[in-house]
Amino acid sequence: MVGIPETFVRTTVEREGEPGRAWVAHLPSLVDELLQTWNCTPSGPVGHGGVGIVVPVRSAGGAAVLKVSFPHPGNVHEPDAFAMWGGRGAARLHRRDDARFAMLLERAGAGTLAEHGDVEEAVAVAGLLARRLAVPAPPGLPRLRDLAPEWEAGLRRDAGRLPRPLPRCVVEAALATVRELGRDQPETLVHGDLHFGNVLRAEREPWLAIDPKGYAGDPAYDALTLVRSRFEDLLAADDLEAAVLRRLAVFADAAGVDRERVRRWVQARAVMAAHWGRAHDDPAWLLAITDRVAELLVR
Template structure:
């Protein structure tokens, strides 16, 4: 059974350079050691995300699980902390952890995801209900979104200037106003941080289970854009993009029990950030254009 998928090995080496290649060389030994230590055997083909491999396993009692080993990166540090706090509430259960090797043994969820739902509004509602379940008091030590306000404010201004001010001034000013008004004033609530459709899997003990959290602390409305973005292609076929955006955000806000206005403002800010980031990082022109258009439409709906 091939342990390291070729596409994953290539992308890791391309992204991380020598450090990534050295980690890939160690990875088979790390997996085998963890399988022995946690008394598991392999039970299927190895899958992968952008930064880690996922090995289906059976535990000593025959229960299914997955072994996840990620490339060491600051963005992965608090994933097990979030799982530990939720303890299976709306997310897969954390069974074992090895923080030094960025490894976890996790409950195995189903193969289907929220991306498979044909109805985008239904997907937003499911995501909103899940965001509400995951919104629990956060423990100390996790990264606070509010601490990023100075960085975001400075970055928006500098990026817009460097890129030749591609967005209308009212759109940029609305995003800066959200950073000023909302980002510093957030609850101490655990937030998934990357709640896109492929990170919500079918479950058995619960209908839907979240995976791959970032473990941020802040406003659950932050995740509305993440879910919206994961169905971006659907929006291109909407007869009225503005109406579709507002409807989906309203569906998410109602399901998550959040203020609609606050959810719209977070989505507008993150659309602006995505539009600027996409220009710098080679996003497809259609996607950058959609972020531009969406940011403008949402700006007109901020009171």
């Protein structure tokens, strides 16, 4: 049986409680069953992200990875997104077992876009990937527009109950975006978590996206995760507002989306992230920069 990293076991149990404990206890045998079913042989150490493990394997088609995720609603549509892209800008999906939240995927390289020396170029790479991934969404994916009422209610609720509230005008700007853009979105496949760590170096293409959430909505929605990647570069900027706006402009132009929509989505999602961070004890420095971004982007 393959060994499951202790860090992954601990964080899964801490986050999921007894269901997580039961799942990780069964995980080694589940992995063995999948390896046998898909005729794969482990070929490297087991890695992991926040919610799943990745086992490098050799299969009949060559090098691949077996990914098994904790069963959670947020992981349901990952294989749907991979299947729709068919390897265009993203890792290829070879096999899937939706009931067990498992996939056999193309193996990409070890490096990520987070290691790129030029942040602006990294943002442009992610934007170009977002443009390629923006294909018509298949039926059955969650629609971001359906979340707009929940977002609006959450913004109003959190603004009144959380400590150190953001200025009222900042929250009102986010509410306006949710009302005006949130309910009217295109039927486009959106990655949903396109940060630098979810873009891997590869051989078939220079860069491949992994770990999609699989939503249907506005491609401009994905910009916040790129602003929140490599925050240290923004903190070191002489002019934070200019640096943030430049990053948004580079993404928008590369992705082929409207700069104003990108600004508004990032501002609204920064407010939501700031609220979430207060409720979940984000580090003070992260709260401070998220607050600042939300404030700077009000127009």
